[in-house]
Amino acid sequence: MVMYWFTMSRKPLLTHTLTIICTLAVHFHVLGDNHSSQPEDASDILNWAQRLNTAFIQVADKVSPSVVVIEVAHPVDERNALMDLQHEPFLDQLPEEERRKFEKYFNEQKKQKEEQVPEKNGQSEQVPKDRYDGKGSGMILSKKGFVLTNYHVIEGASRIRVRLQSGRVFRALVKGYDSQSDVAVIELVDAPEAILRPIELGDSDSVKVGEFAIAIGAPFELEYSVTYGHVSAKGRSSVTRQYNLDHDFIQTDADINPGNSGGPLVNIQGEAVGVNTMIRGLNTGIGFAIPINMAMEIAEQVIETGTFRRALLGIGIETLTDNYELNNIVSAVSKGVIVSSINADSAAGESNLKPADIIIAVGGKPVASAQQLKNQVRSKSIGKALILDVVRNKERLQIEVKPREWKRPPVTAITANEPRETPTRPVGLKLRK
Structure with missing residues (x-):
């Protein structure tokens, strides 16, 4: 029997509960002049709270069957490397006290695993080539067995197995991935269509700051944990000191912990609006999810072709409004993206694009920031003409x-497609066990 763990730390729970109560109180206060809407007694507020409570329960019941637990095995040598603290970049984000707790935990786990090799006839038995030592989450995309998750969950895996909410376990292969976006698609082997429930997808472009956000996954091996909060912000890009990830994040204060990676961030309708991917420390209320629209843009190409071909212009860019000096002297345009440098051996190097040009649109779609430009270019057709609207010395130009x-570094992973080679470090903060 599958157990549901509804885990929330006391402080966030109290905060969220008070927020809801205050919201309900304000709602009735605002409607105070409307006697037909004014509550007759405190029971009306309780009824509103019960309706909201029911909504959360319905979301958990609806979404959980579409969420999977992903377990990955790594070669023994790589497993040891993964347990080396220098390969755990998220530790740098933690307060000193919390970091030391994790150091102690990892060291104890490493020692315990080293002592688990039994002896037979006075000699140690052969150490297995790999072990299941990583865990993450994912969401079912289709009855054909495709599952969306994070790239860092399956990176370097020699074997992958996936457990459904029903408890059934299936082997999985990597269909494809985009390491720059931390998005991957795996494919279940011999999973009957009848038992797979695809998740319902929402529209991340329509997400509003302040709306409810619900995370479901397997944090700290507590499978099918449900936590809730709000959408704290949209459009977060450089969220760590170590990495400049290539997409906008949805920021949420719904608890996201190690093991939640690859699981869905859903709205109050139970629609996936994001893929939980990283955290800023523990118990900080600062988590990040990849917008589902962008994740599906990559996933759909991966499912169709087995890979994601990322388009690259070969330019250095900067948001115009971030360059205060230039922004104050440029009068021809108020928003756009400055071309700060051009790689000579690149697509841009072969075009008429010049340093200091200000790009205001890509393929006819306006861009106001460097991240928006990256988002527009990412999935464009390789080798096909793309028109950039540019401002140069107050003159508006169209440049082809x-x-x-983009040539991605190779990676070792068990895959249904071409085998990869050299392992690479994960992109972003690892939320793996």
């Missing part, structure tokens, strides 16, 4: 560029 393909 033919994007090249």
